[in-house]
Amino acid sequence: MFSEKRSKGIKNPNIKCQGLLLPIAAPSGTGKTTVCRKLLEYSDSFAFSVSCTTRSPRPSEKSGFDYHFVSKETFEEYIKNNMFAEWEEVFKNHYGTLRSAVEEALESCKILLLDIDVKGALSIKKLYPEDTLSIFLLSPNDEELERRLHFRGTDDKKSIALRNARIPDEVKLGEHFDHIIVNDKLGRTVEEIINIIKRR
Ligand code: ADP
Ligand code: 5GP
Numbered sequence: 001m002f003s004e005k006r007s008k009g010i011k012n013p014n015i016k017c018q019g020l021l022l023p024i025a026a027p028s029g030t031g032k033t034t035v036c037r038k039l040l041e042y043s044d045s046f047a048f049s050v051s052c053t054t055r056s057p058r059p060s061e062k063s064g065f066d067y068h069f070v071s072k073e074t075f076e077e078y079i080k081n082n083m084f085a086e087w088e089e090v091f092k093n094h095y096g097t098l099r100s101a102v103e104e105a106l107e108s109c110k111i112l113l114l115d116i117d118v119k120g121a122l123s124i125k126k127l128y129p130e131d132t133l134s135i136f137l138l139s140p141n142d143e144e145l146e147r148r149l150h151f152r153g154t155d156d157k158k159s160i161a162l163r164n165a166r167i168p169d170e171v172k173l174g175e176h177f178d179h180i181i182v183n184d185k186l187g188r189t190v191e192e193i194i195n196i197i198k199r200r
Helices: 032-042 072-080 099-107 118-127 142-152 157-176 186-199
Strands: 020-025 046-048 051-053 067-069 084-090 093-098 111-115 135-138 179-182
Touching: 020 032, 020 099, 020 118, 020 186, 032 046, 032 111, 032 186, 051 072, 072 084, 072 093, 084 099, 084 118, 093 099, 093 118, 099 111, 111 118, 118 157, 135 157, 135 186, 142 157, 179 186
Parallel strands: 020 111, 020 135, 046 111, 051 067, 135 179
Antiparallel strands: 051 093, 084 093
Protein backbone atom coordinates (compact mmCIF):
# COMPACT_ATOMS: atom_id res chain seq x y z
CA MET A 1 0.00 0.00 0.00
CA PHE A 2 1.40 3.37 -1.03
CA SER A 3 4.73 1.75 -1.78
CA GLU A 4 5.22 2.96 -5.36
CA LYS A 5 7.88 5.63 -5.55
CA ARG A 6 6.51 8.86 -6.85
CA SER A 7 8.67 10.51 -9.47
CA LYS A 8 6.82 13.82 -9.87
CA GLY A 9 8.00 16.94 -8.13
CA ILE A 10 11.47 15.70 -7.21
CA LYS A 11 13.60 18.61 -6.11
CA ASN A 12 16.66 16.81 -4.84
CA PRO A 13 18.15 14.56 -7.53
CA ASN A 14 19.69 12.34 -4.84
CA ILE A 15 16.32 11.20 -3.51
CA LYS A 16 14.20 8.77 -5.49
CA CYS A 17 10.76 9.81 -4.33
CA GLN A 18 8.88 12.76 -2.97
CA GLY A 19 6.41 12.93 -0.13
CA LEU A 20 2.97 14.50 -0.16
CA LEU A 21 1.46 17.22 2.01
CA LEU A 22 -2.15 16.59 2.99
CA PRO A 23 -3.60 19.57 4.87
CA ILE A 24 -7.02 18.65 6.28
CA ALA A 25 -9.12 21.65 7.26
CA ALA A 26 -12.68 21.97 8.51
CA PRO A 27 -14.82 23.92 10.94
CA SER A 28 -13.91 22.95 14.50
CA GLY A 29 -15.63 19.75 15.61
CA THR A 30 -16.08 18.30 12.10
CA GLY A 31 -13.55 15.53 12.71
CA LYS A 32 -10.10 16.60 11.39
CA THR A 33 -8.17 15.16 14.31
CA THR A 34 -10.19 11.93 14.34
CA VAL A 35 -9.68 11.41 10.60
CA CYS A 36 -5.93 12.09 10.89
CA ARG A 37 -5.58 9.54 13.72
CA LYS A 38 -7.43 6.89 11.64
CA LEU A 39 -5.17 7.51 8.63
CA LEU A 40 -2.09 7.20 10.87
CA GLU A 41 -3.36 3.81 12.08
CA TYR A 42 -4.01 2.73 8.49
CA SER A 43 -0.46 2.98 7.12
CA ASP A 44 3.10 3.84 8.11
CA SER A 45 3.25 5.96 4.98
CA PHE A 46 1.43 8.68 6.93
CA ALA A 47 3.11 11.05 9.38
CA PHE A 48 1.53 13.79 11.48
CA SER A 49 2.71 17.39 11.42
CA VAL A 50 3.00 18.35 15.10
CA SER A 51 2.26 22.08 15.15
CA CYS A 52 3.46 24.62 17.67
CA THR A 53 0.80 26.41 19.66
CA THR A 54 0.55 28.98 22.43
CA ARG A 55 -2.73 27.36 23.60
CA SER A 56 -2.67 25.48 26.93
CA PRO A 57 -2.78 21.69 26.66
CA ARG A 58 -6.11 19.93 27.20
CA PRO A 59 -6.01 17.18 29.86
CA SER A 60 -5.62 14.38 27.30
CA GLU A 61 -2.97 16.11 25.17
CA LYS A 62 0.74 15.30 25.19
CA SER A 63 3.45 17.77 24.25
CA GLY A 64 5.39 16.62 21.20
CA PHE A 65 2.54 14.34 20.15
CA ASP A 66 -0.57 16.51 19.79
CA TYR A 67 1.28 19.84 19.70
CA HIS A 68 4.52 21.45 20.78
CA PHE A 69 3.10 23.69 23.50
CA VAL A 70 5.23 26.83 23.65
CA SER A 71 5.09 30.25 25.27
CA LYS A 72 4.17 33.39 23.30
CA GLU A 73 7.81 34.50 23.55
CA THR A 74 9.10 31.23 22.10
CA PHE A 75 6.51 31.36 19.31
CA GLU A 76 7.63 34.91 18.41
CA GLU A 77 11.24 33.78 18.43
CA TYR A 78 10.33 30.98 15.99
CA ILE A 79 8.60 33.51 13.69
CA LYS A 80 11.70 35.73 13.73
CA ASN A 81 13.93 32.77 12.90
CA ASN A 82 11.70 31.85 9.94
CA MET A 83 10.98 28.41 11.42
CA PHE A 84 7.34 28.29 10.31
CA ALA A 85 6.09 27.32 6.86
CA GLU A 86 2.89 29.12 7.91
CA TRP A 87 1.31 30.36 11.10
CA GLU A 88 -2.05 31.84 12.07
CA GLU A 89 -3.90 33.25 15.02
CA VAL A 90 -6.90 31.00 15.63
CA PHE A 91 -9.37 31.42 18.53
CA LYS A 92 -7.00 33.97 20.12
CA ASN A 93 -4.02 31.59 20.17
CA HIS A 94 -1.14 31.14 17.77
CA TYR A 95 -0.60 27.96 15.76
CA GLY A 96 2.26 27.26 13.36
CA THR A 97 3.53 24.51 11.07
CA LEU A 98 7.24 23.85 11.41
CA ARG A 99 9.11 24.17 8.13
CA SER A 100 11.40 21.34 9.29
CA ALA A 101 8.42 18.93 9.64
CA VAL A 102 7.27 19.69 6.09
CA GLU A 103 10.70 19.35 4.53
CA GLU A 104 11.56 16.17 6.43
CA ALA A 105 8.32 14.54 5.23
CA LEU A 106 8.90 15.53 1.62
CA GLU A 107 12.42 14.16 1.66
CA SER A 108 11.50 10.94 3.46
CA CYS A 109 8.57 10.23 1.08
CA LYS A 110 5.92 10.43 3.80
CA ILE A 111 2.34 11.60 3.42
CA LEU A 112 2.24 14.41 5.94
CA LEU A 113 -1.14 15.01 7.59
CA LEU A 114 -1.62 18.62 8.64
CA ASP A 115 -4.55 19.19 11.00
CA ILE A 116 -4.69 22.87 10.30
CA ASP A 117 -7.04 25.83 9.91
CA VAL A 118 -8.45 26.84 6.51
CA LYS A 119 -6.09 29.78 5.89
CA GLY A 120 -3.08 27.73 6.97
CA ALA A 121 -4.02 24.94 4.57
CA LEU A 122 -4.29 27.39 1.67
CA SER A 123 -0.89 28.88 2.60
CA ILE A 124 0.67 25.40 2.46
CA LYS A 125 -0.90 24.86 -0.97
CA LYS A 126 0.51 28.20 -2.17
CA LEU A 127 3.97 27.49 -0.79
CA TYR A 128 4.22 23.87 -2.00
CA PRO A 129 1.73 23.71 -4.93
CA GLU A 130 3.23 20.63 -6.57
CA ASP A 131 3.38 18.63 -3.35
CA THR A 132 0.03 19.47 -1.77
CA LEU A 133 -3.38 17.85 -1.91
CA SER A 134 -5.77 19.92 0.18
CA ILE A 135 -8.85 18.36 1.79
CA PHE A 136 -11.78 20.24 3.26
CA LEU A 137 -14.16 18.36 5.54
CA LEU A 138 -17.77 19.29 6.19
CA SER A 139 -20.14 17.84 8.76
CA PRO A 140 -23.39 16.33 7.42
CA ASN A 141 -25.39 19.23 8.94
CA ASP A 142 -25.25 22.02 11.56
CA GLU A 143 -26.98 19.96 14.28
CA GLU A 144 -24.45 17.15 13.92
CA LEU A 145 -21.55 19.63 14.12
CA GLU A 146 -23.01 21.12 17.30
CA ARG A 147 -23.50 17.60 18.72
CA ARG A 148 -19.88 16.63 17.96
CA LEU A 149 -18.47 19.77 19.57
CA HIS A 150 -20.52 19.18 22.74
CA PHE A 151 -19.81 15.45 22.75
CA ARG A 152 -16.04 16.08 22.53
CA GLY A 153 -16.43 17.94 25.82
CA THR A 154 -13.22 20.00 25.52
CA ASP A 155 -14.75 23.44 25.00
CA ASP A 156 -16.76 25.71 27.26
CA LYS A 157 -19.66 27.83 25.94
CA LYS A 158 -17.37 30.78 25.16
CA SER A 159 -14.95 28.65 23.19
CA ILE A 160 -17.81 26.99 21.26
CA ALA A 161 -19.21 30.44 20.39
CA LEU A 162 -15.77 31.56 19.12
CA ARG A 163 -15.50 28.41 17.01
CA ASN A 164 -19.04 28.78 15.60
CA ALA A 165 -18.43 32.42 14.64
CA ARG A 166 -15.69 31.37 12.22
CA ILE A 167 -17.75 28.77 10.34
CA PRO A 168 -19.25 30.97 7.53
CA ASP A 169 -15.81 32.33 6.50
CA GLU A 170 -14.27 28.86 6.71
CA VAL A 171 -16.97 27.30 4.54
CA LYS A 172 -16.55 30.11 1.94
CA LEU A 173 -12.83 29.34 1.66
CA GLY A 174 -13.61 25.62 1.33
CA GLU A 175 -14.22 26.04 -2.40
CA HIS A 176 -10.49 26.66 -2.95
CA PHE A 177 -9.57 23.17 -1.75
CA ASP A 178 -8.71 20.29 -4.08
CA HIS A 179 -11.37 18.03 -2.51
CA ILE A 180 -14.41 18.58 -0.29
CA ILE A 181 -15.65 15.58 1.68
CA VAL A 182 -18.70 15.32 3.93
CA ASN A 183 -17.49 13.51 7.06
CA ASP A 184 -20.63 11.49 7.73
CA LYS A 185 -19.49 7.91 8.35
CA LEU A 186 -15.89 7.97 9.57
CA GLY A 187 -14.84 4.80 7.73
CA ARG A 188 -16.22 6.15 4.46
CA THR A 189 -14.32 9.45 4.87
CA VAL A 190 -11.04 7.64 5.50
CA GLU A 191 -11.66 5.39 2.49
CA GLU A 192 -12.41 8.39 0.29
CA ILE A 193 -9.15 10.12 1.29
CA ILE A 194 -7.16 6.95 0.62
CA ASN A 195 -8.77 6.64 -2.82
CA ILE A 196 -7.95 10.28 -3.62
CA ILE A 197 -4.30 9.64 -2.74
CA LYS A 198 -4.22 6.43 -4.79
CA ARG A 199 -5.69 8.21 -7.82
CA ARG A 200 -2.94 10.82 -7.58
P1 ADP B 1 -11.83 18.62 14.87
O1 ADP B 1 -10.43 18.11 14.96
O2 ADP B 1 -12.26 18.88 13.44
O3 ADP B 1 -12.10 19.81 15.74
P2 ADP B 1 -12.50 16.13 16.23
O4 ADP B 1 -11.73 15.15 15.43
O5 ADP B 1 -11.98 16.52 17.57
O6 ADP B 1 -12.81 17.46 15.36
O7 ADP B 1 -13.98 15.53 16.36
C1 ADP B 1 -14.99 16.15 17.15
C2 ADP B 1 -15.89 15.07 17.75
O8 ADP B 1 -16.63 14.43 16.71
C3 ADP B 1 -15.09 13.96 18.46
O9 ADP B 1 -15.80 13.61 19.64
C4 ADP B 1 -15.10 12.81 17.46
O10 ADP B 1 -15.05 11.56 18.09
C5 ADP B 1 -16.41 13.01 16.72
N1 ADP B 1 -16.39 12.58 15.30
C6 ADP B 1 -15.42 12.81 14.38
N2 ADP B 1 -15.76 12.27 13.18
C7 ADP B 1 -16.98 11.70 13.36
C8 ADP B 1 -17.88 10.97 12.48
N3 ADP B 1 -17.61 10.73 11.20
N4 ADP B 1 -19.04 10.54 13.01
C9 ADP B 1 -19.36 10.77 14.30
N5 ADP B 1 -18.57 11.44 15.18
C10 ADP B 1 -17.37 11.90 14.71
P1 5GP C 1 -7.45 23.31 18.55
O1 5GP C 1 -7.21 24.40 19.54
O2 5GP C 1 -8.90 22.89 18.51
O3 5GP C 1 -6.49 22.16 18.69
O4 5GP C 1 -7.14 23.91 17.10
C1 5GP C 1 -7.74 25.10 16.68
C2 5GP C 1 -7.57 25.26 15.19
O5 5GP C 1 -6.19 25.50 14.89
C3 5GP C 1 -7.97 24.03 14.38
O6 5GP C 1 -8.68 24.46 13.24
C4 5GP C 1 -6.64 23.43 14.00
O7 5GP C 1 -6.74 22.67 12.82
C5 5GP C 1 -5.83 24.70 13.79
N1 5GP C 1 -4.38 24.45 13.77
C6 5GP C 1 -3.68 23.52 14.44
N2 5GP C 1 -2.39 23.58 14.13
C7 5GP C 1 -2.26 24.57 13.20
C8 5GP C 1 -1.15 25.11 12.47
O8 5GP C 1 0.00 24.71 12.60
N3 5GP C 1 -1.40 26.13 11.63
C9 5GP C 1 -2.67 26.64 11.45
N4 5GP C 1 -2.81 27.62 10.57
N5 5GP C 1 -3.73 26.15 12.11
C10 5GP C 1 -3.53 25.13 12.98
